[in-house]
Amino acid sequence: MIISLIGYMGSGKSLIAKELALKINYLKIDLDNEIEKKNQQKIEILFKTKGELFFRKEEHHLLKEFLTNDANKVLSLGGGCPTYYNNMELINEKSTSVYLRGTPSILSQRLKNQKTKRPLIAHLKDEDLPEFIAKHLFERNAFYNQANIIVDIEHKTPEQLVLEITLHLDRLWD
Numbered sequence: 001m002i003i004s005l006i007g008y009m010g011s012g013k014s015l016i017a018k019e020l021a022l023k024i025n026y027l028k029i030d031l032d033n034e035i036e037k038k039n040q041q042k043i044e045i046l047f048k049t050k051g052e053l054f055f056r057k058e059e060h061h062l063l064k065e066f067l068t069n070d071a072n073k074v075l076s077l078g079g080g081c082p083t084y085y086n087n088m089e090l091i092n093e094k095s096t097s098v099y100l101r102g103t104p105s106i107l108s109q110r111l112k113n114q115k116t117k118r119p120l121i122a123h124l125k126d127e128d129l130p131e132f133i134a135k136h137l138f139e140r141n142a143f144y145n146q147a148n149i150i151v152d153i154e155h156k157t158p159e160q161l162v163l164e165i166t167l168h169l170d171r172l173w174d
């Protein structure tokens, strides 16, 4: 089985993927890390030197590679991944998708201190983040909302979220 975690930047996909994989004894794969490993470059540098289109092609290519049923795994996908090419269709065809849903307000709070690593928001002032995220999320929600499972992240610890996800999975896979 494959579980794909999707959601906006700052929604906690990497951490939840790690904790969830530990709990259910699955392999954890972080697609952004895999892109960095393959290209021997950090995402922010890759965006600068080769551009976003190159990154999106790499993302699509590696997504297809990891969406193969060779092992049980939890895939943590970059925030934009489901919104390019036919990625969301592939994700739902080959895996069970989980949308970690956050409000613009909680996402802006979290992203304020983590902008530099994220090329799409690195140039924004803190005070402009909420409006940017609200608009961006509105566009992306058309994709994120196609997920098999949706969980709200607000006021929940990683442990609570992992438990909530496993309960949903049990119900879905029963």
Ligand code: S3P
Binding pocket: 007, 008, 009, 010, 013, 032, 043, 077, 078, 079, 080, 081, 117, 118, 119, 120
């Ligand atoms: C992106 C999100 C990032 C990374 C890249 C682009 C996006 O991943 O893939 O900076 O388009 O939302 P995280 O969601 O893990 O920050």
